[in-house]
Amino acid sequence: MTENTDLAQARAGDDAAFTRLVQPLQRELHAHCYRMLGSVHDADDALQEALLRAWRGLPRFEGRSTLRSWLYTVATRTCLDLVKTRDRRALPVDLGPSSDHAVLDAAPVTEQPWLGPYHDVGLDYEQREAVELAFVAALQHLPGNQRAALVLFDVLGFSAAEIAAMMDASTTSVNSALARARRVVADRVPGPSQQPTLRALGDARVRALVTGFATALERGDADALVALLTADVTWSMPPLAQWYGGLPAVTDFAVEVPLTRCPSWRHLPTTANGQPAVAFYLGRSAEGPHEAWSITVFGLRGERIAEITSFLGPDHFPAFGLPSELP
Numbered sequence: 001m002t003e004n005t006d007l008a009q010a011r012a013g014d015d016a017a018f019t020r021l022v023q024p025l026q027r028e029l030h031a032h033c034y035r036m037l038g039s040v041h042d043a044d045d046a047l048q049e050a051l052l053r054a055w056r057g058l059p060r061f062e063g064r065s066t067l068r069s070w071l072y073t074v075a076t077r078t079c080l081d082l083v084k085t086r087d088r089r090a091l092p093v094d095l096g097p098s099s100d101h102a103v104l105d106a107a108p109v110t111e112q113p114w115l116g117p118y119h120d121v122g123l124d125y126e127q128r129e130a131v132e133l134a135f136v137a138a139l140q141h142l143p144g145n146q147r148a149a150l151v152l153f154d155v156l157g158f159s160a161a162e163i164a165a166m167m168d169a170s171t172t173s174v175n176s177a178l179a180r181a182r183r184v185v186a187d188r189v190p191g192p193s194q195q196p197t198l199r200a201l202g203d204a205r206v207r208a209l210v211t212g213f214a215t216a217l218e219r220g221d222a223d224a225l226v227a228l229l230t231a232d233v234t235w236s237m238p239p240l241a242q243w244y245g246g247l248p249a250v251t252d253f254a255v256e257v258p259l260t261r262c263p264s265w266r267h268l269p270t271t272a273n274g275q276p277a278v279a280f281y282l283g284r285s286a287e288g289p290h291e292a293w294s295i296t297v298f299g300l301r302g303e304r305i306a307e308i309t310s311f312l313g314p315d316h317f318p319a320f321g322l323p324s325e326l327p
Contacts, residue, residue, distance in 0.1 A: 003067065011059050018055055025068055026051075027122050029075050031131055035151050036079035038089035038115045038140050040319045050078040065162075072156065073166040076148050080167075083144035089115045091137050091309065092236040098245035102256035106240045108312070114238040115140065117272040117295045117311045119320045128274030129195045130155040133297060133309060136273065138188035146181035149174050154182075194275050197300050207269070209305060210276045210298060214267040217280070220259050226251050228305050235308040237294070250308075266290040266326045272297045279317065280310070281326045290326045292317045 009017035022029075026047070033043035033050070054074045061070055090112060118131050129135075130151075139147050148167060152158045153174075160178070164171045198206055209228060216225035226247065235250045236243035244250045258265070264283040271277050277297045281290035292314035299307030314324055 007058075007061075007063075007067070010055075011061075015055070018058065021067060022051060022054070022071065025071055028127065029071060031118070031123060031127055032072065032075055032151065032156070033079055034118050035131060035136055035139055035155070036076070036144075036147060037082060037086075038136055039113070040116055040118055042082060042086070043118075046078050046082055047075065050075040053078060065165075069158070069162060069166075072152070072158070076152065076166055080144045080148060083147070087113050088140050089113045090140065091115050091133075092238055092241055092243040093234065094137070094141075095241055098234070098249060099242045099253075100249050102244075102253040103240075103242045104256065104261075106242050108239040109241045110239060112239070112241070114311075117277070117297055117309075117316055117320075120271055120274050123274070125195060126155075129193045131273050132194050132275060133273045133299070133307075134189045134191070135185070135193075138185045141184055141188060142181050145169070145173075146177045146184075149177040150181040150185065153178055191301075194299060197302075198276070201300065201303065205303065206276050206300070209300065209303070210269060210278055213298070213305060214265075214269075214278050214280070217258055218265045218267065222251070222255050222259055225254055225259070230301055230304045230306040233304075233306055233308065235310070237310040237312055239312060264288075264290065268322060268326070270295070270320055270322065272320070275299060279320065279322050292322070292324045295320065 003021065006017040006020050010021055030043055030047050033046040034040060037043055037046060054071055057074070115137055120128050120131055123131065142150065145167065149163055152163045152166065153160065160171045160174045164174045167174065213225060213228055229247060229250065231247050233247055233250050234243060234245045235253060244253045262282055264286045266281040266283065268279045270279050272295055275297050277295055280294045280296055282293040283290035294310040294312045295316045296308060296310040298305050317324055
């Protein structure tokens, strides 16, 4: 059945035909909503609302653009509506200076909307690059119109004229928004993408690094863990506001908290935001059950770990298709 046939049937109220039209685009539309909003849960809500708006507005789709462009228009406008009503999502490094020593019994900061991890299964090389943590975090510092312009132009390849039509703006204003957005993102993402690093290392070396970190944590081996880190490594754990910068501070935290005060660890390898990641599970003893604790995402530089971001909480696990408990 052709797209034109499905389109005609969907306009006539055939929801199965509408599903066939949008299903091939849902994954990339969801990633677009995540880039705009910084949360998989917000992306779920935005995509659901966008598809509802598209279903209701389909009789007005005149075919002057492609269906993909029109759906991106609907999704972008939906995200912009949400951006206006919600506070900016952040990582701990956005909110204040690092801590020099381990902060014990820190309480979660629940009033701050936090950036969340994104399961990147099904995304190609370019799409993974465009959901990396540093890039998505930088996007959250932009006003909605700049955020949308940058993603639509630099990530998705729409022209300035197409973006102007999508956002009901002038081409001049789109180009101005692009210029301002690129300056902000360049300041906040000074280093290269993770993708060339991961390719250069190769899958086997990346797995060895990540497995080495997880195994060192499980064994309580501080020396093995520290040997995998760069001198300027950072470790943050949203929704905790504290974060640690530099090998001495990260070592102090690792020794004082996860290596000594957490009785037993288990892990499953995964990927998040186009980067290697581990799902950690914490148990009260080695023999008992281990409950979902964090999705920990790694940023690599050379053959060492330069950034550790542990997204705490079992609510992150369902989106990754991970169990809530390990034996």
